[in-house]
Amino acid sequence: MGEIIDGRKLADEMQANMAETVASMVKKPGLVVIIVGENPASQTYVRNKEKTAVKIGIHSKIDRLPETVSEDELVSLIETYNQDDNFHGILVQLPLPKHIDEDRILLAIDPRKDVDGFHPFNVGKMMTGQAEMIPCTPYGIMKMFEAYNVDLNGKHAVMVGRSNIVGKPMMHLMLDANATVTVAHSRTVDLAAVTKEADILVVAVGQGHLIDKSYVKPGAVVIDVGMNRSPEGKLIGDVNFEEVKDVASLITPVPGGVGPMTITMLMDQTIRNAQK
Numbered sequence: 086m087g088e089i090i091d092g093r094k095l096a097d098e099m100q101a102n103m104a105e106t107v108a109s110m111v112k113k114p115g116l117v118v119i120i121v122g123e124n125p126a127s128q129t130y131v132r133n134k135e136k137t138a139v140k141i142g143i144h145s146k147i148d149r150l151p152e153t154v155s156e157d158e159l160v161s162l163i164e165t166y167n168q169d170d171n172f173h174g175i176l177v178q179l180p181l182p183k184h185i186d187e188d189r190i191l192l193a194i195d196p197r198k199d200v201d202g203f204h205p206f207n208v209g210k211m212m213t214g215q216a217e218m219i220p221c222t223p224y225g226i227m228k229m230f231e232a233y234n235v236d237l238n239g240k241h242a243v244m245v246g247r248s249n250i251v252g253k254p255m256m257h258l259m260l261d262a263n264a265t266v267t268v269a270h271s272r273t274v275d276l277a278a279v280t281k282e283a284d285i286l287v288v289a290v291g292q293g294h295l296i297d298k299s300y301v302k303p304g305a306v307v308i309d310v311g312m313n314r315s316p317e318g319k320l321i322g323d324v325n326f327e328e329v330k331d332v333a334s335l336i337t338p339v340p341g342g343v344g345p346m347t348i349t350m351l352m353d354q355t356i357r358n359a360q361k
C-alpha cells in the first residue's frame with residue numbers, strides 16, 4: 086500500500102506557524118469573504134475559512150448576500166473593500182448564481198487584495214513566472230509535494246481537468262517545477278491511456294470515483310482534488326481511493342487531503358499581503 090498524504094496534519098502544522106507569525110504582527114491581517122446565496126457546500130467552506138482565520142489570529146469578516154443581489158451591488162461592495170485598509174484579502178466564494186457574471190466580479194477585486202489569485206493580472210503574473218498570488222488549491226498541492234519530497238523535475242505529470250481555479254494554474258506550477266505536463270479533460274479520447282503514463286497524476290474533474298486502478302501507473306503519486314457526494318451521501322473524491330491506494334506510491338484521501346491545504350494557503354496569502 087502507498088503512503089497517504091495527510092493534508093489535515095500538514096495544514097495544522099502550517100497554521101500553527103502562521104499563528105506565531107500573526108501573534109508578532111502589530112497590525113493584524115484582515116480577510117473579508119463574500120458569499121452569495123445558500124449553496125450548502127459553499128456555506129460550509131466559508132464557515133471553515135472563518136474558523137481557521139480566527140484560530141490563526143486573522144481578523145475576518147463574512148458578508149452573506151441574498152441570492153437576488155445584483156451584479157452592480159456586488160461590484161460596489163467589492164469596491165468598498167478595495168479601499169478599506171483593514172482588509173488585506175478579499176475573496177468571493179464560487180460558484181456565484183447564474184445571473185452574475187463571474188469574470189466581471191473577479192475583475193472588480195483589487196489585484197493586490199486578490200488572495201484567491203483569480204484576477205487576470207495575477208493569472209498573467211503566474212503564467213510568466215512572476216507569481217505573487219496563486220490559486221489556493223494548486224498552491225496547496227505544490228506545498229504537499231514539497232513536504233513529501235516529491236520532485237517534479239523531469240517527471241511526467243498528467244493534470245485531468247482544465248478549470249481556471251485548479252487545472253490551468255496547476256499545469257503552470259508543475260511546468261515551472263520542470264515536469265513534462267499533459268492536460269487531459271472531458272473530451273480526451275482514451276483517458277486511461279493518458280493517465281497510465283503519469284508519474285504524477287492530479288485529478289480535478291468533479292466525477293466521483295472516475296479514476297480506478299486501471300487508470301494509474303504503479304508507483305505514481307496521485308492527488309485527488311474532487312469533492313463529490315456518493316448516492317449514499319458520503320463525501321468522495323474523483324479517485325477510487327480504496328483501489329488506487331494499493332497501486333500508488335503516495336495518495337491523498339478525500340476528505341483530509343487537498344481541501345484543508347486550500348484554506349491554509351488562503352491564510353498564507355492573506356498574511357503575506359498584510360506584511361507587504
Ligand SMILES: Nc1nc2c(c(=O)[nH]1)N[C@@H](CN(C=O)c1ccc(C(=O)N[C@@H](CCC(=O)O)C(=O)O)cc1)CN2
Nearest residue numbers: 130177178179180201221340341342343344345347348
Ligand atoms: N473563491 C473560491 N471559491 C472556491 C474555491 C476557492 O479556492 N476559492 N475552492 C472550492 C471550495 N473550497 C474553498 O473555497 C474548499 C473546498 C473544500 C475544502 C475542504 O477542506 N474540504 C474538506 C471536506 C469538507 C467537508 O466535509 O465538506 C476536506 O477535503 O477534507 C476547503 C475549501 C470552490 N470554490
